[in-house]
Amino acid sequence: xxRVIKFIVTLTIFIVSTSxxxxxxxxxxxxLKTTFIDSTDIIPFSDKLLLEFAQYGSKYPSGFYTENLSxxxxxYVNTVSTGVxxxxxxxxxxxxxxxxxxxxxxxxxxxxxDFTQTDRYFQAVGIDSSNLRHHILFRVxxxxxxDRSIYDGxxxxxxxxxxxxxxxxxxNVKEVIEYLWFTNNYxxxxxxxxxxxYNETQDECIYVLYITNYYTGDWGMCPGLNVEKQIYSxxxxxxxxxxxxxxxxxISDP
Numbered sequence: 001x002x003r004v005i006k007f008i009v010t011l012t013i014f015i016v017s018t019s020x021x022x023x024x025x026x027x028x029x030x031x032l033k034t035t036f037i038d039s040t041d042i043i044p045f046s047d048k049l050l051l052e053f054a055q056y057g058s059k060y061p062s063g064f065y066t067e068n069l070s071x072x073x074x075x076y077v078n079t080v081s082t083g084v085x086x087x088x089x090x091x092x093x094x095x096x097x098x099x100x101x102x103x104x105x106x107x108x109x110x111x112x113x114d115f116t117q118t119d120r121y122f123q124a125v126g127i128d129s130s131n132l133r134h135h136i137l138f139r140v141x142x143x144x145x146x147d148r149s150i151y152d153g154x155x156x157x158x159x160x161x162x163x164x165x166x167x168x169x170x171x172n173v174k175e176v177i178e179y180l181w182f183t184n185n186y187x188x189x190x191x192x193x194x195x196x197x198y199n200e201t202q203d204e205c206i207y208v209l210y211i212t213n214y215y216t217g218d219w220g221m222c223p224g225l226n227v228e229k230q231i232y233s234x235x236x237x238x239x240x241x242x243x244x245x246x247x248x249x250x251i252s253d254p
Contacts, residue, residue, distance in 0.1 A: 030222035030253045038248040041229060043210060045194070047251050054214035054225045059185075059192045065178035067186070072125075072135040074183055078153070081107035089153030093141035097122060100140040108138060120145045120179065146176060163239035170198060173205040176241070177232045181209065190214055191228070204233045222253035 034047050045053075060066055077092050079085040082103050084092075094100050100122035101115055110126030117123065119142070126136040141148060148161040160180070165172050185191060190213050197208040211228040227249035233242045 032222065032224060032251050032253055035250045035252070036248070037250060038229075038246065041248045043194075043227065043249070050194075050212060050225060050227065050249075050251060051214070051223075053194060054190070054192060054212040057192055059189075060182075061193055061196060064193065064196075065175060065182050067182065069137070069186065071133055072137050073187060074137050074139060075107070075126075076183070077103045077107050077138060077140045087154070090151065091141060091148040091153075093143040093147050093149065094122075095142055095144050103140055104138040108136070110136065112138070117142075158242050158244050159240065160243045161241045163234055163241055165239075168205060168234060168236050168239060170200075170205065173207055173232075173234050174198065176234075177207045177209075194227070203236055205236060207232045207234075224250070224252035226250050 032047060032051070036042055075081075077100075079088055079090045079092065082092065083106065092103055094103070097115075097117065100117075101112075101124065104122070104124045105112060108126050110128050112124040112126055114125045115123070121139040121141055123137055123139045126138050128134070143164060145165050146161050146163055150162065151157065151160045163172070163176050165176070181193075191211040192214075194210040194212050196210070199206050209230040209232075211230055212225050213228060214223070214225040216223050226247050228245055229248050230245045231243070234240070235242075
């Protein structure tokens with residue numbers, strides 16, 4: 001089994017700690033402790049390191065897929081935005097540029113400029129005369145890259161799409177999962193990716209992201225975090241992408 005582990009921090013000593021230094025929040029003393037939800041999946045990081053990373057560390061590991069969006073935000077055209085089906089939120093895909101533009105045009109009142117395409121998507125920039133500093137990048141997936149018609153955003157399931165790009169190998173698997181993860185999480189400070197793992201079986205490519213979700217201690221509550229294991233697997237034969245997640249560790253004030 002091929003296994004690659006990519007860490008975004010360097011540790012000289014691995015310490016598993018079950019408690020952290022006390023912190024004070026609004027005159028309340030917080031005694032943060034670890035609870036291992038899954039004793040078979042214990043990551044070798046101290047509470048202190050995890051808390052520091054979750055607050056001050058980089059959101060993405062080195063080399064992870066990102067885009068420089070500046071003052072723009074992303075919007076992927078779907079069955080609701082186009083009026084195709086208001087009961088299901090399905091991201092549309094096509095390899096026809098005219099169809100893509102028509103879908104985008106029906107999804108917004110904004111003026112559309114700069115219609116372009118990449119190997120992954122068609123895109124048009126939407127501008128609003130009342131706020132010229134902020135743009136929305138309207139996109140349509142290319143079916144030749146990924147088809148997400150099996151995934152309904154209003155009724156989530158573990159099947160999130162089909163990768164149509166070939167070959168299905170480590171490079172392309174990491175690229176599509178990182179692309180999907182970035183477009184879903186770019187505009188929020190949490191979660192952050194602690195490290196990743198990649199391995200293969202005879203039938204699947206499996207990409208695992210270990211995530212920290214930090215929450216602050218407002219209104220007299222203590223801060224804390226969850227460590228989440230997100231598992232993406234892609235079938236080598238048909239490209240089916242499956243996703244599941246579980247919390248494996250909690251740091252909180254009991």
